[in-house]
Amino acid sequence: MILELERKSNEEIIKFQELELVKLLQYLNSNSPFYKNHFSKNKVDLTSIKNYADLVKLPVTTKDDLQNQNWDFLCVQKNKIKEYCSTSGTMGTPVTIGLTKNDIDRLGYNEYLSFLAIDGNADDIYLLMLSLDRQFMAGIAYYEGARKLGAGIIRSGAGNFPMQIDLIQRLSPNVIIAVPSTILSLISYANEKEIDLNGTSVRKIVCIGENIRNEDFSFNELGQRITNAWNVELFSTYASTEQQTAFTECEAGKGSHHHPELLIFEIVDDDNNQLPPGEIGELTITTLSVEGMPLLRYKTGDVCTYFTEPCSCGRMTNRISPIIGRKQQLIKYKGTTLYPQSVFNILNSIENIKEYAVEVFKNEIGNDEMIIYIAVQDPNDELDFKIKRTLQSMLRVLPEVKYLSLDEIHKMQISDDKRKVSKLKDLR
Ligand SMILES: [Zn+2]
Structure with missing residues (x-):
C-alpha cells in the first residue's frame, strides 16, 4: 500500500510541507x-x-544545544510526557527525548509507513531482535509500528543466539529487525551448530544502526556476507532518537524513503546552505507533528546525499543515500581523510577476522592516531601480513594493528551505558 501523499509530485509534497512548516514555527514560538x-x-x-x-x-540547531539546554526544548507540561527515551550517549552526554501520547502514536505510524515500504502486512510475524528497554526508542517504534500494521510480534531482544534460533524454528517469524552485524553473528552460530537458516521461515531482515550498502547501493561487505549465507531480502534504514522518524528502503533498494508528513530534510554544506540532489552534505532535519520536543533545522552530524527521481516502487518521495560517515568522526590520518565506516568495510571483508574495534585518539602534537584491534581464530604471520596488506592497499596508509582475544574486543565494544556495541572508540 502507498499513501496518497507519497504518490504526489515533489512540488505538491513540498507545498504540503511548507504549510506544516509555518504551523511549526508558530508552535515553537509559543x-x-x-x-x-x-x-x-x-x-x-x-x-x-x-x-x-x-x-x-x-x-x-546543534547537538550541543540539545545537550546543554535539553529541557528548554520541551513544548508541553512535563506530565504530558509518557515515554522518556534517550540517545545512547556514545557522542557525549545522553539527551532525553520526551514523547507525549501523540508522539508515541506518531512514532508507531512512522514505522508502520516503513513496514508498508517493505510490503508488510497483517499476516507478517516480526522478530524484534532489539532492545525494548534501556530507553531505546527504536524498540518501541518498531513495536508500535508492527501493532499498527496488525502483525504478529516476538520481542526476543538482542543477543542469545540459541534462544533466537529456537524462536525462529518454533514461531516461524518471516521478518527480523536487527543490527546487521548481530545477524552475521547469528549466521556463524547457526553454521557452528549446523543449522540450515535457509530452511527457516525468515524472508526479510530490516537492518538498523549499521550500513549494509555502499554509496552505489551495492551491498557492502556486511550486506554481502549476510546475503551470501542466507537467502533473505535486506532493507536498510536510517533514524535517530532526536528526529523520531526513520528513512527506510523499499524493495528497489535505491536509497531510504522519506516520510514527508513527518519530517522536512535538507542536505547542507558547512555554511548551512541547502545543497541540490546528488551533492554530499550534512543531513539536517525539521520534525513535523511532534508535540513534546520538536526540532527545527537540527544538524544530525550524518553525511549523505539525496535523490528526487520517482522510485520504481511507485513512491515519489525523496530518498537519502547510505550514510557516508559521521561528520564528527572524520579521521585525518597521515595526510589522508577517512570515515571509520570505510575502515569497518575493509575489516568486514577479511574472512578470518572474527571481531574488531577501532580506536581513534589525538597524539601529543594534536594529530589523529588510529589503532585497529582485531580478534582472529589463530593469529599467525601469514594472516597478519594479509590483513596489513589489505588495509594498506585500500586505505593507502597503514594504521597500527594489535591482536586481542574475542572477549577483550567485546569488552572494548560495549558503550558506557551498555546499550549499544560500538566498533569505534573515539577518544578525541
Ligand atoms: Zn521505492
Whole structure:
C-alpha cells in the first residue's frame, strides 16, 4: 500500500510541507523556551519564512544545544510526557527525548509507513531482535509500528543466539529487525551448530544502526556476507532518537524513503546552505507533528546525499543515500581523510577476522592516531601480513594493528551505558 501523499509530485509534497512548516514555527514560538529565545537572539522574522528555501534564514540547531539546554526544548507540561527515551550517549552526554501520547502514536505510524515500504502486512510475524528497554526508542517504534500494521510480534531482544534460533524454528517469524552485524553473528552460530537458516521461515531482515550498502547501493561487505549465507531480502534504514522518524528502503533498494508528513530534510554544506540532489552534505532535519520536543533545522552530524527521481516502487518521495560517515568522526590520518565506516568495510571483508574495534585518539602534537584491534581464530604471520596488506592497499596508509582475544574486543565494544556495541572508540 502507498499513501496518497507519497504518490504526489515533489512540488505538491513540498507545498504540503511548507504549510506544516509555518504551523511549526508558530508552535515553537509559543511553546518552546529554547526556540523562543533562539528566534529573538538571532532576530528571526518568522513571518518571512514561508517556503522550503526560506529555511536557510533560520539558524540551525546543534547537538550541543540539545545537550546543554535539553529541557528548554520541551513544548508541553512535563506530565504530558509518557515515554522518556534517550540517545545512547556514545557522542557525549545522553539527551532525553520526551514523547507525549501523540508522539508515541506518531512514532508507531512512522514505522508502520516503513513496514508498508517493505510490503508488510497483517499476516507478517516480526522478530524484534532489539532492545525494548534501556530507553531505546527504536524498540518501541518498531513495536508500535508492527501493532499498527496488525502483525504478529516476538520481542526476543538482542543477543542469545540459541534462544533466537529456537524462536525462529518454533514461531516461524518471516521478518527480523536487527543490527546487521548481530545477524552475521547469528549466521556463524547457526553454521557452528549446523543449522540450515535457509530452511527457516525468515524472508526479510530490516537492518538498523549499521550500513549494509555502499554509496552505489551495492551491498557492502556486511550486506554481502549476510546475503551470501542466507537467502533473505535486506532493507536498510536510517533514524535517530532526536528526529523520531526513520528513512527506510523499499524493495528497489535505491536509497531510504522519506516520510514527508513527518519530517522536512535538507542536505547542507558547512555554511548551512541547502545543497541540490546528488551533492554530499550534512543531513539536517525539521520534525513535523511532534508535540513534546520538536526540532527545527537540527544538524544530525550524518553525511549523505539525496535523490528526487520517482522510485520504481511507485513512491515519489525523496530518498537519502547510505550514510557516508559521521561528520564528527572524520579521521585525518597521515595526510589522508577517512570515515571509520570505510575502515569497518575493509575489516568486514577479511574472512578470518572474527571481531574488531577501532580506536581513534589525538597524539601529543594534536594529530589523529588510529589503532585497529582485531580478534582472529589463530593469529599467525601469514594472516597478519594479509590483513596489513589489505588495509594498506585500500586505505593507502597503514594504521597500527594489535591482536586481542574475542572477549577483550567485546569488552572494548560495549558503550558506557551498555546499550549499544560500538566498533569505534573515539577518544578525541
Ligand atoms: Zn521505492
